[in-house]
Amino acid sequence: MKCPKDGCEMKEKTEDDIKVDECPECDGVWLDWGELQRATDNRVTEYEVNYRGKSGRNCPRCGNRMRKGDLHSVIVEECECGLFFDKGEIRQITIYS
Ligand SMILES: [Zn+2]
Numbered sequence: 001m002k003c004p005k006d007g008c009e010m011k012e013k014t015e016d017d018i019k020v021d022e023c024p025e026c027d028g029v030w031l032d033w034g035e036l037q038r039a040t041d042n043r044v045t046e047y048e049v050n051y052r053g054k055s056g057r058n059c060p061r062c063g064n065r066m067r068k069g070d071l072h073s074v075i076v077e078e079c080e081c082g083l084f085f086d087k088g089e090i091r092q093i094t095i096y097s
């Protein structure tokens with residue numbers, strides 16, 4: 001899967017049974033919604049994203065234009081497939097680090 005930010009090939013990584021894709025270039029992280037839910041013990045779901053407008057980037061899974069959203073005060077880029085965090089942002093809402 002390619003990083004939506006810079007197009008680099010992302011590396012799949014499994015930590016505590018949670019599967020994430022990490023970009024070696026920008027340290028961005030992609031999570032499928034199911035994985036995020038598991039990473040947060042179901043505290044965070046896709047229904048909590050507040051829509052903030054269109055993203056300029058495309059979803060690495062389906063290729064559709066992603067949306068910008070506010071998720072627990074973190075701005076993420078999301079699609080129905082999952083969501084993309086910039087470097088370090090994922091630590092603000094999940095146990096994953
Ligand atoms: Zn990247």
Ligand SMILES: [Zn+2]
Nearest residue numbers: 059062079081
């Ligand atoms: Zn998608």
